Amino acid sequence: MLRQIFHSTAASGLLVAGAQADTIEHWRLFVADHTDPVVRAIDLDGTEAGRFETGMFSALSRSTSGRSIFAVQGDAGKVQVISSGVTFEDHGDHADLTVTDPELLPLQIEMAKPAHFVENRGMIALFDDGTGEVALFSETQVLDDTFDPQIIATGAAHHGLAAPFGGHVVYSLAAPAEGAPRPGLQVATLDGSPVGEMVPCPGVHGQARSGGDYAFGCTDGVVIAAAQRSGPPVLTHYPTGHMGEGNVSTLKGGTAMQFFLGNYGPQAVVIFEPGAEEPFRKVDLPTRRVDFALDPARPANAYILTEDGQLHLLDVVAGEIAQSVQLTAAYSMDGHWRDPRPRLAMAGNHIAVTDPLVGLIRLVSTDTLEEERTIEVEGVPYGIVAVGGSGASH
Ligand code: ZN
Ligand code: ZN
Numbered sequence: 001m002l003r004q005i006f007h008s009t010a011a012s013g014l015l016v017a018g019a020q021a022d023t024i025e026h027w028r029l030f031v032a033d034h035t036d037p038v039v040r041a042i043d044l045d046g047t048e049a050g051r052f053e054t055g056m057f058s059a060l061s062r063s064t065s066g067r068s069i070f071a072v073q074g075d076a077g078k079v080q081v082i083s084s085g086v087t088f089e090d091h092g093d094h095a096d097l098t099v100t101d102p103e104l105l106p107l108q109i110e111m112a113k114p115a116h117f118v119e120n121r122g123m124i125a126l127f128d129d130g131t132g133e134v135a136l137f138s139e140t141q142v143l144d145d146t147f148d149p150q151i152i153a154t155g156a157a158h159h160g161l162a163a164p165f166g167g168h169v170v171y172s173l174a175a176p177a178e179g180a181p182r183p184g185l186q187v188a189t190l191d192g193s194p195v196g197e198m199v200p201c202p203g204v205h206g207q208a209r210s211g212g213d214y215a216f217g218c219t220d221g222v223v224i225a226a227a228q229r230s231g232p233p234v235l236t237h238y239p240t241g242h243m244g245e246g247n248v249s250t251l252k253g254g255t256a257m258q259f260f261l262g263n264y265g266p267q268a269v270v271i272f273e274p275g276a277e278e279p280f281r282k283v284d285l286p287t288r289r290v291d292f293a294l295d296p297a298r299p300a301n302a303y304i305l306t307e308d309g310q311l312h313l314l315d316v317v318a319g320e321i322a323q324s325v326q327l328t329a330a331y332s333m334d335g336h337w338r339d340p341r342p343r344l345a346m347a348g349n350h351i352a353v354t355d356p357l358v359g360l361i362r363l364v365s366t367d368t369l370e371e372e373r374t375i376e377v378e379g380v381p382y383g384i385v386a387v388g389g390s391g392a393s394h
Contacts, residue, residue: 021094021096021392021393021394022392022393022394023390023391023392023393024097024099024390024391024392024393025097025348025388025389025390025391026043026044026086026097026099026388026389026390027043027044027347027348027350027386027387027388027389028041028042028043028044028049028084028085028086028099028102028386028387028388029041029042029043029044029345029347029352029361029375029384029385029386030042030060030062030069030082030084030102030384030385030386030387031354031361031377031381031382031383031384032057032058032059032060032071032381032382032383032384033057033379033380033381033382034057034340034356034379034380034381034382035057035379035380036057036379036380037053037054037055037056037057037058037073038051038052038053038054038379039051039052039054039058039060039069039071039082040052040377040378040381041082041084041085041102042361042375042377044347044348044350044352044363044388046375046376049085049101049102050082050085050101050102050103050104052071052080052082052102052104053104054071054073054076054080055073055076055078055080056073056075056076057073057382058071058072058073058080058383059071059072059073059074059383060072060383060384060385061117061119061385062084062385062386062387063119063122063124063139064119064121064122065088065122065139066084066086066088066387066388066389067083067084067086067087067139067143067387068081068082068083068084068105068139068142068143069081069082069083069084069102069385069387070117070124070126072114072115072117072126073114074113074114074115074129075113077110077111077112077113077114077130078108078109078110078111078114079108079109079111079114079117079126080104080105080107080108080109081104081105081107081109081142082102082103082104082105083102083103083105083143084102084387085099085100085101085102085103086098086099086387086388087099087100088389088391091392094391094392095391095392096391096392096393096394097389097390097391097392097393098393105142105143105145106145107142107145107147109126109135109147109149111126111128111130111131111133111135112128112129112130112131112157113128113129113130113131113157114126114127114128114129115127115128115129115159115160115161116160116161116162116207118161118162118163118164118207118209118214119139119164120163120164120165120209120214121164121166122138122139122140123136123137123138123139123164123166124136124137124138124139124142124164125161125162125163125164125169125171126149127160127161127162127171127172128157129157129158129159129160130157131153131157132153132154132155132156132157132158132160132174133151133152133153133154134151134152134154134160134162134169134171135149135150135151136149136150136151136152136162136164136169136190137149137150150190152169152171152188152190152192153192154171154172154173154174154186155173155174156174157174158172158173158174158175158182159182159205160172160173160174160182160204161204161205161206161207161216163207163209163214163216163225165214165225165227165232165233166227167189167190168187168188168189168190168195168232168233169187169188169189169190170185170186170187170188170214170216170225170233170235171185171186171188172184172185172186172201172204172216173185173186173198181202181203181219182201182202182203182204182205183198183200183201183202184198184199184200184201184202184204184218184223185198185199185201185204185216185223185225185235186198186199187199187225187232187233187235189232195232196232199223199235199237200218200237201216201217201218201221201223201237202218202219202220203218203219203247203249204216204217204218204223205217205249205250206248206249206250206251206262206263207251208251208252208253208260209253210253210254210255210257210258210259210260211253211254211258212227213225213226213227213233213258213274214233214253215251215253215260215262215272215274216251217247217248217249217250217251217262218237218247218248219247220239220240220247221237221238221239221240221241221247221248222237222238222240222248222251222260222262222272222274223235223236223237223238224236224238224274226274236274238272238274238279238280240264240270240280241280243264243270243280243282244265244282245265246263246264246265246266246268247264247265248262248263248264248270248272249262249263250262250263251272252292252293252294252302253294254294254299254316255294255296255299256296256299257299257300257316258273258274259271259272259273259316260272260273260274261292261294261302261314261316263289263292264282266288266289266333267284267285267287267288267289268282268283268284268285268289269282269283269285269289269292269302269304269314270282270283271283271316271319281319283314283319283320283321285304285306285312285321286306286308286310286324287306287307287308287310288306288307288333289304289305289306289307289333290305290306290307290331290333290341290342291304291305291341291342291343291344292304292305292314292344293344293345293346293351294316294346295346295351295366296346297346297348297349297366298366300315300316300317301313301314301315301316301366302314302316303344303351303364305327305328305342305344305353307330307331307332307333307341308330309326309327309328309329309330309331310324310325310326310327311324311325311326311327311351311353311364311369312324313369323369325364325369325370327353327362327364327371328342328353328355328358328362329357329358331357340356340357340380340382341356342354342355342356343382343383343384344384345384345385345386346386347363347386347388348388348389348390349365349366349367350363350364350365350366350372351363351364351366352364352384352386353384354377354381354382354383354384355374355381356380356381356382357380359376359377359378359379359380359381360374360375360376360377360381361374361375361377361381361384362374363375
């Protein structure tokens with residue numbers, strides 16, 4: 001049985017216990033066009049809440065609080081930030097929800113080639129592939145216009161990642177020679193001093209957080225960085241062993257239970273539960289995988305879209321596909337990795353799925369896995385993130 005994590009997740013819908021308060025629920029989608037330099041904010045009822053010009057097409061990440069959306073534009077050398085307009089304020093036994101217009105902040109974060117965005121408890125690490133440097137900053141700095149990042153050098157430029165852990169940071173190291181894989185992960189203090197030896201994680205790519213710990217994908221397994229009460233995180237390598245061709249290079253982390261879901265080869269996913277007797281459970285898919293998401297509101301549920309256009313419900317406790325429905329036309333995984341294909345985001349009781357070739361967002365009920373309705377979007381809707389939840393209004 002998966003271990004429960006107890007915490008409040010404003011972003012995934014708080015229980016409202018406040019007296020004399022109305023409960024309101026609001027979800028807002030941010031959708032990046034595949035080709036055009038534009039991000040659209042679309043409320044779940046279909047209303048366009050904002051449209052923002054960016055330098056080029058963006059890869060979108062949302063903060064844990066849901067207050068900011070980061071539009072990472074690697075080849076344009078910048079990151080722009082949209083304040084989502086969806087804000088939760090902690091009132092002790094409940095949270096208040098305020099919804100205002102989203103806004104493109106004046107801040108432009110300039111980097112040589114920004115790529116991976118990782119947040120841990122309000123601290124953000126943006127990795128600059130062009131320099132091998134990490135910019136560390138708080139979300140508050142971004143929203144209050146007091147941006148003053150701490151820069152940590154990791155060595156040579158590479159497609160890397162970093163994860164903040166309070167007074168420490170974990171980052172990837174560049175390959176020692178051209179053509180060699182990235183060798184692994186290093187823990188350092190915030191002034192950039194390495195702590196201990198490099199922990200091998202060949203080809204390190206992909207990271208996710210669950211229960212305060214981070215998992216990183218390697219070509220031969222997964223490394224867990226476990227947060228400690230004090231001091232640096234402790235890193236442990238879990239070899240995937242004999243699961244056939246493939247490795248983990250993309251991960252999502254469970255919110256109410258501690259587990260990770262990763263890719264494994266083109267046609268499988270793997271449920272990873274550090275510390276379990278069988279830490280890896282591979283789940284084969286009928287065709288190749290397009291995208292997948294975990295459901296913060298229904299912790300045992302993951303949703304996987306495959307190239308035949310089917311959406312699958314994966315029961316992560318049972319480790320089995322529980323239901324499959326036809327959702328989109330086929331989207332072949334042949335061709336370029338960045339060809340327009342659907343992407344998934346969780347919005348409360350809905351899975352929001354972009355369907356780029358027909359210009360739609362499909363809203364699928366997590367109760368039934370049936371499509372409830374669609375939202376028409378101009379252009380080629382591609383990357384998508386959702387923020388929102390329910391809160392008090394009084
Ligand atoms: Zn209140
Ligand atoms: Zn990457």
